[in-house]
Amino acid sequence: MRLAERIDLANAEAARRLTASRARWVDVRPLRDVVLDLGAYELTHGGPPLLWREMGGAQRGAVLAAVLYEGWARTPAEARGMLDRAEVSLRPNHHAGGVGTGAGVGSPTMPVCVLEERGVADRQGTLSWAPLAPAGIDAGAHDAATLARRRRWREALAPALGRAVAARGGLDVDAVVARALHMGDDLVHRTDASTALAVAALAPALTAAGLDGDALRELVDGLTEGEGFFGALALAAAKLACDGAQVEDSTVVTAMSRNGVRCGVRLAGTGERWFTAPAPTVKGRLRDGYDDADAGRDHGDSALAEAAGLGAFALAGAPALHALLGTRTADGLRVTRDMAEVTVARHPRYTLPALEFAGAPVGIDARRVLDTGILPVIGATIEHREAGHRPIGAGLTRFPRECFTAAIEHFADARGVR
Amino acid sequence: MRLAERIDLANAEAARRLTASRARWVDVRPLRDVVLDLGAYELTHGGPPLLWREMGGAQRGAVLAAVLYEGWARTPAEARGMLDRAEVSLRPNHHAGGVGTGAGVGSPTMPVCVLEERGVADRQGTLSWAPLAPAGIDAGAHDAATLARRRRWREALAPALGRAVAARGGLDVDAVVARALHMGDDLVHRTDASTALAVAALAPALTAAGLDGDALRELVDGLTEGEGFFGALALAAAKLACDGAQVEDSTVVTAMSRNGVRCGVRLAGTGERWFTAPAPTVKGRLRDGYDDADAGRDHGDSALAEAAGLGAFALAGAPALHALLGTRTADGLRVTRDMAEVTVARHPRYTLPALEFAGAPVGIDARRVLDTGILPVIGATIEHREAGHRPIGAGLTRFPRECFTAAIEHFADARGVR
Numbered sequence: 001m002r003l004a005e006r007i008d009l010a011n012a013e014a015a016r017r018l019t020a021s022r023a024r025w026v027d028v029r030p031l032r033d034v035v036l037d038l039g040a041y042e043l044t045h046g047g048p049p050l051l052w053r054e055m056g057g058a059q060r061g062a063v064l065a066a067v068l069y070e071g072w073a074r075t076p077a078e079a080r081g082m083l084d085r086a087e088v089s090l091r092p093n094h095h096a097g098g099v100g101t102g103a104g105v106g107s108p109t110m111p112v113c114v115l116e117e118r119g120v121a122d123r124q125g126t127l128s129w130a131p132l133a134p135a136g137i138d139a140g141a142h143d144a145a146t147l148a149r150r151r152r153w154r155e156a157l158a159p160a161l162g163r164a165v166a167a168r169g170g171l172d173v174d175a176v177v178a179r180a181l182h183m184g185d186d187l188v189h190r191t192d193a194s195t196a197l198a199v200a201a202l203a204p205a206l207t208a209a210g211l212d213g214d215a216l217r218e219l220v221d222g223l224t225e226g227e228g229f230f231g232a233l234a235l236a237a238a239k240l241a242c243d244g245a246q247v248e249d250s251t252v253v254t255a256m257s258r259n260g261v262r263c264g265v266r267l268a269g270t271g272e273r274w275f276t277a278p279a280p281t282v283k284g285r286l287r288d289g290y291d292d293a294d295a296g297r298d299h300g301d302s303a304l305a306e307a308a309g310l311g312a313f314a315l316a317g318a319p320a321l322h323a324l325l326g327t328r329t330a331d332g333l334r335v336t337r338d339m340a341e342v343t344v345a346r347h348p349r350y351t352l353p354a355l356e357f358a359g360a361p362v363g364i365d366a367r368r369v370l371d372t373g374i375l376p377v378i379g380a381t382i383e384h385r386e387a388g389h390r391p392i393g394a395g396l397t398r399f400p401r402e403c404f405t406a407a408i409e410h411f412a413d414a415r416g417v418r
Numbered sequence: 419m420r421l422a423e424r425i426d427l428a429n430a431e432a433a434r435r436l437t438a439s440r441a442r443w444v445d446v447r448p449l450r451d452v453v454l455d456l457g458a459y460e461l462t463h464g465g466p467p468l469l470w471r472e473m474g475g476a477q478r479g480a481v482l483a484a485v486l487y488e489g490w491a492r493t494p495a496e497a498r499g500m501l502d503r504a505e506v507s508l509r510p511n512h513h514a515g516g517v518g519t520g521a522g523v524g525s526p527t528m529p530v531c532v533l534e535e536r537g538v539a540d541r542q543g544t545l546s547w548a549p550l551a552p553a554g555i556d557a558g559a560h561d562a563a564t565l566a567r568r569r570r571w572r573e574a575l576a577p578a579l580g581r582a583v584a585a586r587g588g589l590d591v592d593a594v595v596a597r598a599l600h601m602g603d604d605l606v607h608r609t610d611a612s613t614a615l616a617v618a619a620l621a622p623a624l625t626a627a628g629l630d631g632d633a634l635r636e637l638v639d640g641l642t643e644g645e646g647f648f649g650a651l652a653l654a655a656a657k658l659a660c661d662g663a664q665v666e667d668s669t670v671v672t673a674m675s676r677n678g679v680r681c682g683v684r685l686a687g688t689g690e691r692w693f694t695a696p697a698p699t700v701k702g703r704l705r706d707g708y709d710d711a712d713a714g715r716d717h718g719d720s721a722l723a724e725a726a727g728l729g730a731f732a733l734a735g736a737p738a739l740h741a742l743l744g745t746r747t748a749d750g751l752r753v754t755r756d757m758a759e760v761t762v763a764r765h766p767r768y769t770l771p772a773l774e775f776a777g778a779p780v781g782i783d784a785r786r787v788l789d790t791g792i793l794p795v796i797g798a799t800i801e802h803r804e805a806g807h808r809p810i811g812a813g814l815t816r817f818p819r820e821c822f823t824a825a826i827e828h829f830a831d832a833r834g835v836r
Contacts, residue, residue, distance in 0.1 A: 193601050200618045206622070
């Protein structure tokens with residue numbers, strides 16, 4: 001069989017595995033309980049590997065805050081010293097079986113949502129995770145009030161949430177994602193529907209959380225009042241789906257991520273290697289008082305959602321999001337339609353009513369990206385290039401061509417073709 | 419001032435009052451606690467006034483079931499006898515300050531959601547109501563299991579829900595409606611988003627309901643698993659909005675309703691009089707095994723939602739609904755655009771992302787309906803013409819021209835013009 005045919009078959013199988021994945025939220029645990037080989041002084045971060053000294057502002061801030069939250073240092077200067085001396089090690093979330101929203105920094109005692117594979121036959125019980133991201137906690141902040149809030153979640157609220165999730169017997173994340181796509185969520189930048197559905201589903205089990213009325217309100221407010229805690233669950237579900245799609249000879253993208261410096265992709269047929277290029281800066285809608293020159297390079301694991309058919313790939317279903325992105329309804333329809341040109345399947349359960357219930361395009365074929373010149377669109381939060389700012393805006397951007405070129409060159413070389 | 423100008427000013431004021439309404443859900447009570455002059459053997463029903471002997475199948479079934487539920491008769495034959503001898507009196511919900519979803523039958527001990535006006539200055543504290551419609555209770559069924567479920571709600575679950583609502587300090591129905599319009603609800607036939615938002619908002623207060631874990635799950639399942647209990651709240655909110663829009667000389671529609679035989683409208687400037695015409699039969703998407711000949715005439719109070727800018731008037735925002743109605747995305751956009759031709763305002767808070775955040779068209783001007791020939795579109799559940807069936811389908815229909823002609827003729831006569 002010619003290589004092109006082998007690739008077609010492998011891509012179909014990768015897409016089949018990707019869309020067969022069904023994630024269930026089963027627990028909330030400290031990260032070190034889930035990543036068993038996590039070092040005592042190790043942090044995880046969004047994006048492909050990078051060094052502390054390379055990090056951009058937003059990620060730098062989140063790493064510093066994590067060192068202080070863990071109590072490894074008492075002052076930012078001390079924390080910086082530890083990092084400068086490499087006394088704290090850093091590992092991509094992706095290399096530890098998880099993903100993170102925003103800067104995506106994880107630390108040993110940070111509560112993470114734990115998801116379990118229930119769909120792909122040979123991966124039953126495989127776990128993924130993403131840090132719980134409640135409202136009112138800015139990942140880059142390390143003032144006393146923020147650190148106290150984070151510790152309150154660690155000590156009381158997150159364990160209580162874990163008890164409620166367990167008491168309910170878990171939550172079918174895949175089913176919530178499918179419903180929320182009919183309710184205006186893209187599952188990355190808009191999670192109003194999925195968050196409400198999840199909290200409503202958990203409501204009867206909250207009595208099992210063992211909290212009094214005020215603490216219960218604090219817990220639910222933390223889940224519902226922020227950017228939407230469900231984004232972490234959707235992203236962790238995408239991690240399970242993409243990790244399960246490793247198929248020899250497939251050119252389907254199984255990871256896309258950015259670390260504030262570089263962005264990188266992985267393919268189903270090229271294993272754990274990242275193919276990177278400089279991360280773009282995103283043009284979009286900025287908050288008042290900021291301009292394009294303030295923007296740092298794109299960062300975060302959220303682009304994995306696009307690889308799983310969510311985020312910008314499902315933008316046709318999320319018209320309310322245009323107010324945030326500075327785009328229009330027609331843009332959303334066009335992006336979803338364009339992405340069908342570079343994907344190998346339509347998701348059988350993730351359907352889009354605005355496109356007469358067509359499935360979300362899923363399974364990016366790196367070959368088609370190069371052949372068509374249509375680069376994958378991703379939604380992106382725009383971060384300030386310096387530490388200490390909240391996100392300054394949001395917009396759409398495209399994953400750079402160089403990543404796909406490098407990946408396909410390597411893929412071809414490994415198979416003795418040019 | 420010429421009459422036409424007086425009408426224009428009056429209509430602007432009616433629309434201002436309509437859209438100034440902000441309903442808050444404050445309690446769950448037995449109907450007789452809210453309608454203080456309700457007779458000991460009196461039922462309420464959807465639509466304009468009609469007699470027991472006129473009623474179509476679905477409403478007949480719901481009235482019989484209510485007589486049995488109240489324990490006024492032990493058998494359907496006994497219940498029929500009481501109704502035939504007029505020992506049970508009937509009153510439109512609209513004449514008792516309320517509305518009902520589906521057949522819309524209310525009875526003295528039936529739990530109703532109670533809403534309070536918080537927006538229109540001169541109507542602060544005015545109440546409206548709609549019967550709580552939990553999942554698993556078919557209004558027309560009177561088998562022992564259904565009656566037991568209804569009594570379980572009356573004795574235990576509805577009072578508990580009332581305690582939770584009170585413990586929370588009520589729920590801002592207007593705010594939920596506005597958010598749900600960005601999440602694919604039309605608030606009549608699709609209430610997935612509003613239901614989830616409401617249950618999530620109530621979640622922390624559910625501990626105040628005084629139920630154990632199993633009963634709490636029963637309560638929440640009853641709210642979330644059916645057609646969506648929030649439809650009753652949205653409709654009761656529309657009742658407050660429309661009742662508050664009474665303005666002398668206004669031709670704005672303040673009620674549209676159908677009773678399975680006739681449909682009728684009221685105008686802001688014509689008081690409590692109904693202007694009726696035969697109710698249409700609805701063509702739409704039917705469940706397997708049924709055809710158009712099975713359909714009864716349109717019934718129910720839900721068309722009031724359209725008068726308040728919801729339902730089919732907001733169809734552009736509810737693309738997932740087309741699977742139910744047998745229509746397409748483009749139909750939804752067109753219906754909402756067409757309805758702007760016969761309305762006097764855009765709702766300032768009920769915006770539609772798919773139309774670049776334009777407000778929902780609100781305040782139907784009966785003059786414009788006649789001038790343009792564009793009849794108001796409403797969404798409708800299709801009921802079987804005989805009692806004892808669940809709804810057999812759903813579709814769109816139009817309110818008949820005769821109602822508007824009769825209303826405008828009366829309006830003109832009363833003002834000495836022709």
